[in-house]
Amino acid sequence: MKKMKIRQCIFCGSYLTGQKSREHIFPAWMQKRWGLGDSGILQTHFSETGEVLSDRLHSLRSHLCGGVCSLCNNGWMSILETEAQSILIGLAEGTSSLSELSSSQCFSLARWACKTAFVLHAASNYRPIVSAKHFRAIRDDTSQLPLGVYVHGRQHESTQPFAWWQGSAWFVDAEEDTLTPEIKEVLKAEAYKICFTIKDLILIVSYNPFTNMLPVLWKWNHISVFPERGPVFWYERDDFPKEDTQRACIALFAGMGLKQRDDQASQLQGTQKTAPPISDVSIKKL
Numbered sequence: 001m002k003k004m005k006i007r008q009c010i011f012c013g014s015y016l017t018g019q020k021s022r023e024h025i026f027p028a029w030m031q032k033r034w035g036l037g038d039s040g041i042l043q044t045h046f047s048e049t050g051e052v053l054s055d056r057l058h059s060l061r062s063h064l065c066g067g068v069c070s071l072c073n074n075g076w077m078s079i080l081e082t083e084a085q086s087i088l089i090g091l092a093e094g095t096s097s098l099s100e101l102s103s104s105q106c107f108s109l110a111r112w113a114c115k116t117a118f119v120l121h122a123a124s125n126y127r128p129i130v131s132a133k134h135f136r137a138i139r140d141d142t143s144q145l146p147l148g149v150y151v152h153g154r155q156h157e158s159t160q161p162f163a164w165w166q167g168s169a170w171f172v173d174a175e176e177d178t179l180t181p182e183i184k185e186v187l188k189a190e191a192y193k194i195c196f197t198i199k200d201l202i203l204i205v206s207y208n209p210f211t212n213m214l215p216v217l218w219k220w221n222h223i224s225v226f227p228e229r230g231p232v233f234w235y236e237r238d239d240f241p242k243e244d245t246q247r248a249c250i251a252l253f254a255g256m257g258l259k260q261r262d263d264q265a266s267q268l269q270g271t272q273k274t275a276p277p278i279s280d281v282s283i284k285k286l
Contacts, residue, residue, distance in 0.1 A: 007066075007067060008067075009067065009068055009069035009071075009072055010067040010068060010118070010119075010122050010132075010135050011068065011069075011072045011077075011135050011136065011138065011139040012069060012071070012072055012136070012139055013132075013136070014069050014071070016066075016067070016069055025116065025119055025120055025123060026116070026198075027081055029085070030088070030198070033089075034092065034161045034198065034199045035161050036161050036162050036198070066123075067122050067123075068119070072139065076139060077115060080108070080111060080112055080115060081112070083108045083112070084108050084109060084111075084112035087101070087105050087108060087109050088109070088112070088198065088201070091109075091153075091155060091200070091201045092198045092199040092200050092201045093199065093200065094155065094157075094200050097155060098153050098154075098155060098223045098225065099223070101225075103228060106225050106226050106228055107143070107226055109151070109153075109203075109225055109226075110145060110151035110225045110226030111138060111142075111145070113151050113153075113203045113205050113225070114134075114138050114145060114149065114151065114205050115138055116196070116203075117166075117194035117196065117203075117205040118130055118134065118135055118138065118194075118205075120164060120166070120194065120196060121166055121192075121194055124166065126166060126167075129166075129167075129168050129189075129190075129191075129192040130192060130194075130207075131146075131190065131207075133146065134146050134149065134207070145226055145227075146207075148207050148208045148209055148210075149205065149206070149207050150204075150205075150206045150207075150208070150215060150224075150226070150227070151203065151204070151205055151206075151224075151225040151226045152203075152204045152206070152217070152222040152223060152224055152225060152252075152256070153201060153202060153203045153204070153223050153225050154201075154202045154221055154222070154223055154248075154252060155200050155201055155202070156200060156202065156240075156242055156245075156248055157200060157242070158197065158199050158200045158245045159243070159244055159245045159246075160197075160245045160246065161197075161198070161199050162196070162197060162198065163196065163197045163245050163246045163249045164194070164195060164196035164197070164249065165193075165194075165195045165196075165249055165250055165253045166192070166193065166194040166195070167192070167193060167253075168187065168188055168189070168190075168191050168192050168193070169193075169254075170187060170191055170193070170256070170257050170258050171216070171254075171257035171258075172187070172213070172257060172258045172259070173216060173233070173257060173258070173259040173260070174213075174258075174259065174260045175260075178260065183210075186209055186210070187209075190207070190209040191206075191207055191208060191209055191210075191258075192205075192206065192207050193205070193206045193207075193253055193256060194206075195249050195250075195252055195253040196249070197245055197248075197249050202248060202249060202252055203225070204222070204252055204253065204256065206256060208258060210258065212260060212261050213258040213259060213260055213261060214231055214232055214233055214258070214259055214261055215232050215233070215256065215257070215258065216232070216233045216234070216235065216256065216257035216258060216259045217232050217233070217234050217235075217256060218234070218235060218236075218237065218240075218252070218255045218256070219234040219235065219236050220236075221240055221252060221255070222252065222255070222256060233259045237255075
C-alpha cells in the first residue's frame with residue numbers, strides 16, 4: 001500500500017493535514033479590477049537545449065497554490081496584501097511612479113513581489129529553484145530580504161494584463177577560465193529570476209548567490225525597488241520593446257546579468273545605507 005504523501009507549507013514548514021489553503025496567486029480584488037482572472041498562462045518547462053519538456057495552459061483564476069497553510073494565508077500574507085494594495089493600484093494604473101515611493105513603500109512592494117513570485121514558482125511545473133530558506137525569510141523577516149535577493153521594476157503602457165517568465169539563465173561577464181564547473185552548477189541550481197507583470201507594472205525578483213559578482217542592469221529600465229542602494233554594473237540600450245508586454249517582460253528578464261567585481265566595485269560595496277543610489281553608480285559602462 002502506498003504511503004500518503006505529507007506536504008508542508010512552503011512558507012512556515014507546518015504540515016498541511018487539515019489546514020491546507022488553496023491560495024490564489026493574485027487576490028480576487030486584483031483579478032476583478034484588471035481582468036487578471038481571464039488571463040491565460042502557458043507554463044512551459046524547457047530543457048537546457050531548449051526542448052519543451054512539459055507545458056500546461058490554464059487561466060489565472062484557476063491557478064492555485066495548494067502548498068500554503070491557512071495560518072500563513074490568512075495571517076501575514078493577508079496583512080501584506082493589504083499593505084501593498086494601494087501601492088500596486090497606483091503603479092499598475094500609472095497614477096504613481098516607482099521613483100516616488102518611500103523606503104517603507106519600496107520594502108512593502110518588494111516583500112509582496114517576493115511572496116507572489118515564490119507562490120507563482122511553487123505552483124508551476126518548473127524544477128525548484130527558490131531556496132526553502134527564502135520562503136521562510138519572506139515570512140519571518142519584516143525588515144530585510146534574504147542576502148542577494150533583489151527586486152527591480154519598470155512601468156510601461158501594457159498590451160495585456162499579465163505575463164510572466166522564470167528561470168536560472170543569466171548572462172555572465174567574466175573571464176572564461178574563472179567560470180569553473182562548480183560556479184556554473186551553483187548558477188544553475190541556486191540563482192534565479194522571476195519576472196511578472198500586473199497591468200502597467202513589471203516586477204523582477206532575482207537572486208545572486210555569489211559575493212564576488214554584482215548585478216548587471218539595463219540603465220533606466222531596471223529600476224531598483226529593494227535594496228534601494230548598492231553597487232552595480234550597468235549598460236545603455238535604446239531598444240526597449242514598449243509596444244508589447246510579453247516582449248518587455250522577456251527583455252527585462254534576459255537583460256539582467258552578473259559580472260565579477262573589480263577593485264572599484266569593492267570600494268563601493270559598503271552597506272546598503274551608505275552605498276550610492278543604483279541610478280548614480282557608474283562602475284563601468286559595458
